[in-house]
Amino acid sequence: MSLLDNQSILITGGTGSFGNSFIETVLQYYEPKKLIVYSRDELKQFEMQQKFPHGSGGPIRYFIGDVRDLQRLKSAMEDVDIVIHAAALKQVPAAEYNPFEFVKTNVLGGQNVIQAALDAGVKKVIALSTDKAAAPINLYGATKLCSDKLFVAANNYRGKHEISFSVVRYGNVMCSRGSVIPFFQECQKTGVLPITDERMTRFWITLEQSVQFVFDSLKRMQGGELFVPKIPSMNIMDLVKAIAPEAEIEVIGIRPGEKIHELMISSDDAINTLEFDNYFVIQPSHPWWDNLDYIKINGGKQVDEGFTYSSGNNTQWLDVPELRKIIEKL
Numbered sequence: 001m002s003l004l005d006n007q008s009i010l011i012t013g014g015t016g017s018f019g020n021s022f023i024e025t026v027l028q029y030y031e032p033k034k035l036i037v038y039s040r041d042e043l044k045q046f047e048m049q050q051k052f053p054h055g056s057g058g059p060i061r062y063f064i065g066d067v068r069d070l071q072r073l074k075s076a077m078e079d080v081d082i083v084i085h086a087a088a089l090k091q092v093p094a095a096e097y098n099p100f101e102f103v104k105t106n107v108l109g110g111q112n113v114i115q116a117a118l119d120a121g122v123k124k125v126i127a128l129s130t131d132k133a134a135a136p137i138n139l140y141g142a143t144k145l146c147s148d149k150l151f152v153a154a155n156n157y158r159g160k161h162e163i164s165f166s167v168v169r170y171g172n173v174m175c176s177r178g179s180v181i182p183f184f185q186e187c188q189k190t191g192v193l194p195i196t197d198e199r200m201t202r203f204w205i206t207l208e209q210s211v212q213f214v215f216d217s218l219k220r221m222q223g224g225e226l227f228v229p230k231i232p233s234m235n236i237m238d239l240v241k242a243i244a245p246e247a248e249i250e251v252i253g254i255r256p257g258e259k260i261h262e263l264m265i266s267s268d269d270a271i272n273t274l275e276f277d278n279y280f281v282i283q284p285s286h287p288w289w290d291n292l293d294y295i296k297i298n299g300g301k302q303v304d305e306g307f308t309y310s311s312g313n314n315t316q317w318l319d320v321p322e323l324r325k326i327i328e329k330l
Helices: 017-029 042-051 070-076 092-097 099-120 139-157 180-190 207-220 236-243 291-298 320-329
Strands: 008-012 034-039 060-064 082-085 124-130 164-170 192-195 201-205 226-229 233-235 248-251 263-265 273-275 279-282
Touching: 008 017, 017 034, 017 042, 017 207, 034 042, 034 070, 042 060, 060 070, 070 099, 082 099, 092 099, 092 139, 099 124, 099 139, 124 139, 124 207, 139 164, 164 207, 180 192, 180 236, 192 236, 201 207, 207 226, 233 236, 236 320, 263 279
Parallel strands: 008 034, 008 082, 034 060, 082 124, 124 164, 164 226, 192 248
Antiparallel strands: 201 233, 226 279, 273 279
């Protein structure tokens, strides 16, 4: 039996880009007992119900609720086996202007998910993170790093509860809401594309790849791991050439909280990082975690001291023809 068959699954922030792709994949390939979409936006839930209707004996359910509301989370998680925590505030400039709103959703909301999962007897919890959480320089990244630490540390006080918490960290998702591809495609109509810095690089992953990585991590997790996929990088100017090679370029400068290159594994994390064929695992630095035992059971190779995994020093790159092919399929 598959990990997701006959299981009750709840996804917070389920009406977002990841949530829609996750729901579609689960309904296509698995037979869950229940599939619960938890989000605070009634309009997006209404729109999602046109694509994935509830009722008629099907598994999908819709809960309006905010991760800031612990009691509502507890009600939604009743008899749930697996939680995917995708709810977050994500816009970097908005975080700089509204910092505590991001703390309330990304940090306090994350702790609410942990507490509700413990109280409800959930078996597995995976929280989605971001490359901006590695050595963060902006408020959004700092809140996600704090959230990552909360979910990893939650394994430390699960007590008699048979529950595991892990984190998945990956880079920019192509064509997700608010991402640069649809923004550039809209700017293309004007003939001018605003570029923050011509040197800028980013990690890239498709929605389908991000969903599959979460499935794979659910199967692998024992609780405490921070999973990082090996994914390609792209240079912003190559993306411009792939979308609108004829457009005029306007360099507007780096926005507050932005980096030239994003980081998924810092040199300080290297001491706890294992490399596998197509992913890394950052192990927790907690007394309850046995690094040697984890390697013995799961394999993996310790990365070199001082290792970093940056979009600027990546060994995998998407060139202009590859980017163009990907964009045409999106």
